[in-house]
Amino acid sequence: MTARKPAPPADAVAADAHWASKLAKLRARTRPTVTLTICDDDDLKRAAATARFLEQQAKDTAETNPDDKAAQAAATAAAERLAAAQADLDEAAVQLRFQALPRNEFRELLAAHPPTEEQAGKGYDYNPDTMAPILIAAASLDPLTEEDAAAFLAEWSQAEGDALVSAALRVQQADRMDLGKD
Template sequence: MTARKTAAPAPPTSAVAADAHWAATRERLMARARPVLKLTICDDDEAKQAVHVARLAERQAKSEAERTPEDTAAQAAHRAAVTALADAQAALDAVSIPLRFQALDRKTYKALVAAHRPTEEQAEEGYEFNVDTLGPILIAASSLDGITEEDAQTYLDTWATSEAQALLNTAFGVQREERMDLGKG
């Protein structure tokens, strides 16, 4: 799927002529895609462990190769470890299920939150929305992989609590994903 974007109005010609740098910056700002987060699901513990072991072996081989750059055996061992790590990662990727979520535009997200007011009990606990009704809708709306509301509800109802929470956290987290740095100018 492609990233969702909205068309932006063109700046006044006089403003572009007055500040071409700002026009280029503005164009880049208007072309930004909303944030995307990925949740990777893998039930194969052996594949995960194989990547962990291969990563450790690669780090050790790299350290040895950097310590002894003239040692051709150490250099070859590092190359072999890099290949083994890539193979283990490819095997893990093959058995994993990646789910991608993209932030909704601000107005859509606010409308969804407003449409799912918290219950009295949830409001007393400090909730700003009803996570039980908003959760599956937000998962479906932000999914780049076509998860339906029905599928989302099924996952939330049947997965282990921590896994269902991870799914919810990813759908909500992408709405709050920040890619800005408020550093010194």
């Protein structure tokens, strides 16, 4: 037996003629995603940051002097240098992508990894030691396994491991809504 989709209340449709369109958009939403970019080449990161700064300066100068052909040319050249520096950085970097789990899956994961007594005393709602590699693998849009995640967490520095866990956890808490006033 196929479940019927109930029709929206007639008064709601009358109050908002575009309800069907809104509902379609709500049903078509995708879960939030975040990207963690990893690059070990500090020179490339500095070059891209410098190019970004110089491009913004040149752009600002060009905007305040629209008739200055030299300023316009400098802005164009700075944009090209930024594009090249960013391309070099992108080539050297590794990007890991994470997507929020469906709400019930995330809650089940939290429940499956209760905090130790010590962790609960520190305010933890879950055991990060046991949950982190599983969450990282489950949230990853790349073929990242629990074993890979556990190895990275064991081998990388504390800060880098924390950034990996944070990316997988942060996307679970991503909020793309705005509660406005009428």
